[in-house]
Amino acid sequence: MFDFVSFFPRAVMQGIPLLLGATGETLTEKSGNLNLGIPGIMYVGGICGVIGAFFYEQSGHMNGFLAVAIPVLCCLLGSLLMGLLYCFLTVNLRANQNVTGLAMTTFGVGFGNFFGGSLIKLTGSEVPSIALSATSAYFSKSLPFTDKLGVFGKLFCSYGFLAYVAIIIALVCSYVLKRTRVGLQLRAVGESPATADAAGIDIAKYKYVATCVGSMIAGLGGLYYVMDYACGVWSNDAFGDRGWLAIALVIFTIWRPNVGILASILFGGLYILYLFIPTGTNLAVKELYKMLPYIVTIFVLVLTSMRNKRDNQPPESLGVPYFREDR
Amino acid sequence: MENKTAAVQMRDITKRFGTVLANDRVWLDIYRGEILALLGENGSGKTTLMNMLSGIYFPDEGQIFINGEEAVIRSPRDAFGYGIGMIHQHFKLVDVLTAAENIVLGLKEPGRLNMDEVAKKVKAICDTYGFDVDPYQKVYNMSVSQKQTVEIVKVLYRGADILILDEPTAVLTPQETEKLFAVLRNMRDAGKAIVIITHKMHEVEELSDRVAILRHGQFVGDMLTKKTNAQEMTNMMVGRPVTLNIERPDPVDPKPRVEVKGLTVRDIEGTLKLEDVSFTINSGEILGIAGISGCGQKELLEAIAGLQPAESGSICYVEDDGTREELVGKDPLSIADMGVCLSFVPEDRLGMGLVGSMDLTDNMMLRSFRKGKSFFTDRKKPRQLAEKVVKDLDVVTPGVTTPVRRLSGGNVQKVLVGREIASAPSVLLTAYAVRGLDINASYTIYDLINQQKKAGVAVVYVGEDLDVLLELCDRILVLCGGKVSGIVEGRGASKPEVGMMMTRLGGKKNA
Amino acid sequence: MRKQSKGPIVHISKRSALPWYHAWAIRGAAILLALVVCAFVTTALTGEDPIGVYKTMFAGAFGTKRKAWILGQNLAILLCISLAVTPAFKMRFWNIGGEGQVLIGGLATAACMILLGDKIPNWLLIGIMILASIAAGAIWGGIPAICKAKWNTNETLFTLMMNYVATQLVAFFVIVWEVPKGAGKIGIINQSTQAGWLPQIGSYKYLLNILIVAVLTILMYFYLSRSKQGYEIAVVGESERTARYVGINVGRVIVRTMLISGGICGLAGLLLVGGTDHTITTTIAGGRGFTAVMVAWLAKFNPLVMVFTSFLLVFLSRGASEISTIYGLNHSFGDILTGIILFFIIGSEFFISYRLSFLKHTKKEG
Known part of the structure; x- marks a missing residue:
């Protein structure tokens, strides 16, 4: 039988990195920057957190607050630098956003795997992975009274703090985009930079801030994956294609972070559905089930393009560099 | 005139785009309680000059004084700070936002954003001057005149007292134009300084108090509207009796x-x-x-x-x-x-009639490249055609391998018309x-069209x-x-x- | 209160066209600068002197005959995929699904080899393999193109998702055809009979692939710059409205071009599976579908220049893998170096299109 109570928490845990990635990318895209470097940034965010945690664990004694704060800060710093690099190239140097993003992904994945590999060598371990179980324990600590709440607790309270942070971030982003002055101006920048510019909005500043904050949020997705989902075990390439799925999720949610909360859980569910469908000894069919998230994305993509509703379109000048004196 | 204060004084303003001198040491004074018509042919630098006042461009040389103080306008925000608001010919509105959202865009008001408050303020402005705007309507659902109204309300909302309107009537019906003029007169009487950029003589005569004329980026002169006439203004615009x-x-x-x-x-x-x-x-x-x-x-x-x-x-x-x-x-x-x-010279020359990044030869091929059975294109004839068009129509270009985007508007149009009539059309x-186009280029085009007519087209x-x-x-x-x-x-x-x-x-x- | 009259310090303006040698000089300088930075990075991580590191890289790429051949083979495959994506990019169709199109082409090849091997004559088998791989790639590229043509569906994401669908399809068949059962991989197909293996020219295992891609490069060059279809692609890419205005059927051009683009990717799959690897795995394309985007873009979509840009990227990755082996670093080191060099080249484009001038605001009293 399909075991929903054990399925749902796993779907959520799969979904959280996607949610963080998608929220970050939504914010970035709202400023008119199509950052295809998100997969790379999530790798960088993950490995920077791992590096921070690794050296802190090496130092001997552990303090709960620092054990969390150090990896988080390292992760934010790493992804911030990536965001700055992207902005410098696309905003200041007006480079092609697609190519810059792809190059960042190459670089970021390489960066993650390289330092991951180096750390693995440092530990001299037999298996090709690093386990930071002590740090991970702090990250995945759930609320103390979870066990007493039975099924409800398992479904809603059994996650590490980053999962709740992710949901809060998504809600805050949603609120900021929809209801605040800053959000209004950010949307204007992505829709029509020339208009925003004429209205006195500093285009470069908005693009920088949105992209860098977006990168940091996405970076947290990488960190959550390692520290919570993977129980502190970093192995190269394990993060896989989740970054790309996060970008797909942005379109899936028609640029709405609050919709992203449910959509990411749905995606997470599709991602692991194959584990919960009894296929007996036929391992091959499982591989076909793994296609589901991609097929669904394609389906939604085609469907939204067929409906072609004005309010559901990507930001008008997404992917286009802005130059005021372009005539 | 003397008892009025100069709201804006522009002195020796120069602006270059690449090798093109768009404004050449321009002097211009704008007064409160007056409607100034900035007159000039297309390409005479009217819009560029005003863009420097509204912070879109920064002058290469020269100074701007607002109320007698030297002002530095680096960005549109600086311009708002000086009370300057410009309504551009191509509306600067975000389509997917509502009227009210567009109106508060870029404003730094204290407190959190409350759209209902904004809507109330918008209504108040509309009532003062007689506009009709639904603050919650999305811009993409609006007609052009509604969009223009939103633009005007936008600058008024910002408390602008120096208003610049770039060819505001081009998209309006005569009735809408009348309404706009009435509003502008109201605002003038309320002591605001108003500039309208135009090249329509009757608008100048009907609306303005004073007229300033630019020609080839240079300031030619200004005078009171009631002391001049259309012929004199045209002559000044073109630089010779026409x-x-x-x-x-x-x-x-x-x-x-x-x-x-x-x-x-x-x-x-x-x-x-x-x-x-x-x-x-x-x-x-x-x-x-x-x-x-x-x-x-x-x-x-x-x-x-x-x-x-x-x-x-x-x-x-x-x-x-x-x-x-x-x-x-x-x-x-x-x-x-x-x-x-059937030949067709469309309105949007570089977006439809020609490919901006391709050179003259490749653009000549657009219509004819399919001719012949060969899998490959023949570039010899298009090249000859390009050379012929350049010669016959006096197209100013470094050569036939120059991308058409780099040509001036008049030359782009000559290339397009040249290609379209080269196929000996019947329609x-x-x-x-x-x-x-400037007046000379316009006459070249009229001649070409007449030639076609005489040929039975x-x-x-x-x-x-x-x-x-x-x-x-x-x-x-x-x-x-x-x-x-x-x-x-x-x-x-x-x-x-x-x-x-x-x-x-x-x-x-x-x- | 008098304000100082000051303009922005740096003024950016668009350049008129630079002569081509000037543009390439800027790009060359960017690469040199990037190599210097890479040398610092490498030295910082390995402690070796940078010259030695570059010597090692060079040795890794050309050191032995075998290494040179491998470089040639990698170059050929990367170039092939880059050629494939180029017509799509010229049309402003962001096909980042090269990866999936290669995989599916390879899968079709493998399917023919496994299912038809030894049942029909070898020449017929190879003929079917060629057709099947190209058709499979073309279908994989054609589906997003049809949706783009009909409903303007976002092609970047569509082709990206098609990559993963292809990966899972391959994963599925790898298990279906796994040898021996439970191994999770196919192993060398038709090891004993060599049925469906593309012929070797003399004793050179990789020569055939290299020759095919060389011919393809020249064909693509002429296709894009001289053929009517190539011209249509350029017009559609520059402005769809212009294309409609002159009677080009934009939807048809999009689909046709993507069929070609996907078909060539499928061919690359054939070269990989039938020509050299003789097996299929989910990672056979090895990220080249993405690298190809950069190769094509760096070469400004000129197939002849792409020979050099793909050489640069392959050289970097081969050289970096040598460094990793010698100095005991992780193989991903190559990706870091590649990334750095790409950032420099991407950044250098700015200095080709724009001019920076440092302004002094002059005051003049009239």
Whole structure:
């Protein structure tokens, strides 16, 4: 039988990195920057957190607050630098956003795997992975009274703090985009930079801030994956294609972070559905089930393009560099 | 005049774009309680000058004084700080936002954003000056005049007391223009300084208190409107006495060439663009099409050219021997395959008629590249054609391998018209053929069109300048809201008569 | 209160066209600068002197005959995929699904080899393999193109998702055909009979692939710059409205071009599976579908220049893998170096299109 109570928490845990990635990318895209470097940034965010945690664990004694704060800060710093690099190239140097993003992904994945590999060598371990179980324990600590709440607790309270942070971030982003002055101006920048510019909005500043904050949020997705989902075990390439799925999720949610909360859980569910469908000894069919998230994305993509509703379109000048004196 | 304070003084303002000198040491004073008309030909630097006041561009040289203090305007935000607001010709509005959202865009008001408060303030401004704006309407659902109103409310909301309007009437109906002028007079009387950029003489005379004239980026002079007249202003604009006469030979042996019957066209969003339009285009004749912008001219030409599907009606091409071919339902390729040689000079030259990044030779090929069975293209003939067009039409270009984007507006148009008439068409459709051209280039185009007419081509000329239409065309079809308001003879038609027909179906008589 | 009249310090303006040698000089300088930075990075991580590191890289790329051949083979495959994506990019169709199109082409090849091997004559088998791989790639590229043509569906994401669908399909068949059962991989197909293996020219295992791609490069060059279809692609890419205006059927051009683009990717799959690897795995394309985007873009979509840009990227990755082996670093080191060099080249484009001038705001009293 399909075991929903054990399925749902796993779907959520799969979904959280996607949610963080998608929220970050939504914010970035709202400023008119199509950052295809998100997969790379999530790798960088993950490995920077791992590096921070690794050296802190090496130092001997552990303090709960620092054990969390150090990896988080390292992760934010790493992804911030990536965001700055992207902005410098696309905003200041007006480079092609697609190519810059792809190059960042190459670089970021390489960066993650390289330092991951180096750390693995440092530990001299037999298996090709690093386990930071002590740090991970702090990250995945759930609320103390979870066990007493039975099924409800398992479904809603059994996650590490980053999962709740992710949901809060998504809600805050949603609120900021929809209801605040800053959000209004950010949307204007992505829709029509020339208009925003004429209205006195500093285009470069908005693009920088949105992209860098977006990168940091996405970076947290990488960190959550390692520290919570993977129980502190970093192995190269394990993060896989989740970054790309996060970008797909942005379109899936028609640029709405609050919709992203449910959509990411749905995606997470599709991602692991194959584990919960009894296929007996036929391992091959499982591989076909793994296609589901991609097929669904394609389906939604085609469907939204067929409906072609004005309010559901990507930001008008997404992917286009802005130059005021372009005539 | 002397008792008024100069709100803005511009001194020695110079601006270059690459090698083009857009403004050359311009002096200009703008006073409060006065409407200043900034007059000049296309490309004379009016918009560039005002863009420097509104912070879009930064002057290469020169100084700006606001209320006697030297001002540095680096960005639109700085301009707002000095109370300067500009309404651009191409509206600067975000389509997916509402009117109110557009109005507060970029403002740094304290406190959190409360759209209902904003809506109230917008209503208050509207009531003061007599505007009609729904703060919650999305811009993409608005008509052009509604968008313009939003633009004006936007600058007023910011408390601007120096308003610049860049060709505000180009997209308005005469009634809307009247309303706008009334509002502008109200604002002048409230002590605001107002600049309108225009090249329409009658607007200058009707509205402005003072007129300043630019020519080739230089300031030519300014004077009180009541002390000058249209001829003097035109001469100053062009730099020499101009006789505004256009040749109009009599049509030789006109025969019906294209018969349009009951044509109805809807755009993609389902809006009715043309309704039951019927008329005939004759060979050896220029048929003018007049109408306020956006009332179906574009769709009409595109429907004939096979670019716009018709909902109903027929477009019949009549050959010399009387054979008739239906054009509705055909795309440009199949129309050409039928042996109908139809040329079309579209409104959007670089976005539709030409490929900006390709050179002259490759642009010459656009129409003809399919000729011949070879898998490969033949670039020899297009190259020869490009050289011929450059020579015959005096196109100023470094060579035929220069991307057309780098040419000036007039030369781009010459390349486009040159290509379109090179195929010896039997029907020539032109949309706003002289828009953005200086007076000399315009006359070159009129000559080319007349030559085609003399060669027996059926010419359709969509224009915005009624004076030109009345002097150039043999017959004028007047459109009003997508319907035929009437067809008049070019010889003897009067401007008020056609103007009336543009705004009311059938003009005065049937109203 | 008088304000100092000061303009922005740096003024950016668009350049008129630079002569081509000037543009390439800027790009060359960017690469040199990037190599210097890479040398610092490498030295920082390995402690070796930078010259030695570059010597090692060079040795890794050309050191032995075998290494040179491998470089040639990698170059050929990367170039092939880059050629494939180029027509799509010229049309402004962002096909980042090269990866999936290669995979599916390879899968079709493998399927033919496994299912038809030894059942029909070898020449017929190879003929079917060629057709099947090209058709499979073309279908994979054609589906997003049809949706783009009909509903303007976002092609970047569509082709990206098609990559993963292809990966999972391959994963599925790898298990279906796994040898021996439970191994999770196919192993060398038709090891004993060599049925469906593309013929070797002399004793050179990789020569055939290299020759095919060389011919393809020249064909693509002429296709894009001289053929009517190539011209149509350029017009559609520059402005769809212009294309409609002159009677080009935009939807048809999009689909046709993507069929070609996907078909060539499928061919690359054939070269990989039938020509060299003789097996299929989910990672056979090895990220080249993405690298190809950069190769094509760096070469400004000129197939002849792409020979050099793909050489640069392959050289970097081969050289970096040598460094990793010698100095005991992780193989991903190559990706870091590649990334750095790409950032420099991407950044250098700015200095080709724009001019920076340092302004002094002059005051003049009239």
